[in-house]
Amino acid sequence: MTQHSRNTPQFYLTAPTSCPYLPGQEERKVFTHLVGERAGELNDLLTHGGFRRSQSIAYRPACETCRACISVRVVVDDFKPTRNMRRVLDLNGDVLGEMRSATPTSEQYSVFRAYLDARHRDGGMADMTVLDYAMMIEDSHVDTRLIEYRLRGPDSRLNGRGSGDVLGVALTDVLSDGLSMVYSFFEPGERERSLGTFMILDHIARAQNMGLPYVYLGYWVSGSRKMDYKGRFRPQERLLSAGWTRFE
Structure with a gap:
């Protein structure tokens, strides 16, 4: 053998x-x-x-x-937010993300469960239990972090943390050349905040601060409403048959 x-x-x-x-x-x-x-x-x-x-x-x-x-990755240093993206940043000026170790909590799962029930009720993850969620977070042999998004508190400038309930969570891998957004979810009742867009914008800013050139968004699928939003973050590179190709 x-x-x-x-x-x-x-x-x-x-x-x-x-x-x-x-x-x-x-x-x-x-x-x-x-x-x-x-x-x-x-x-x-x-x-x-x-x-x-x-x-x-x-x-x-x-x-x-x-x-x-x-596959799509955002070119961090050349990225320029659109007018709508700047509006999303303004709407979430009271939200702070904290990067922490990949440790699951019941509070995160509560938001995760609400997110699935509201947006992916018929999807393959719809039946995930709290134990399944814990495995999704913890079963990693690479450099993985969680970024929790909460409302800013009065002491945020001192301790770098938000306060109040969790609004969104991103499971993110730290690569040699970027941040890879593995999975993200958010409170469905805060729809007007466009938290999905905000978390991507926050990752772009984080990657720039960390000296990393890319944010990997996963797969963009032309013609799929579920994936169409990824094409809005430009300039970006798409992995085509000739290699990574830039799109403005």
Whole structure:
């Protein structure tokens, strides 16, 4: 029997399933496990090649007849917010994000549950329990953080923390060249704040402060309402057959 080192990735292909983004299409994924001492290095390398992380799995689409899923990363130093994005920043001037270790809490899960019930009731994550949520946060062998977003408090300038209830949470990997937004969710009752947009803008600012050139947003799918918003954050680079290609 051939023996494989934990540091040598083995790739596998899933069976076809219904595509969650484009009706009438089927999706397949190629995936590998992110384990061992070189998991962080491998996560970096695979992210550069268009993979995404879910817990200790790195995956990317490998569909036979479709290439609609395109990896997108924002060019941080050249990014200029649109008028609407500046409005979102103004609306959330009273919100502060705190980067912390990837530790799940019941408060986070409460927001996560409300978010799924309001926006993804029929999705693949709809039945996730609090234990499933804890696994999503904790099952990582790479440099992963949580960013919690709360209202600013009177002592925020001193302690860098917000106060009040959690409004949103982002699970984020710190890569050698950027921040990768693995999953984010927010309080659905605060719709007027456009918290999803705000959290991306906050990540762009964080990456710039950390000296990182990119924010990885995952897959942009032309024609999918679920993914269309990612195309608004420009300039951005999209991973095409010729490599990462800039779009203004």
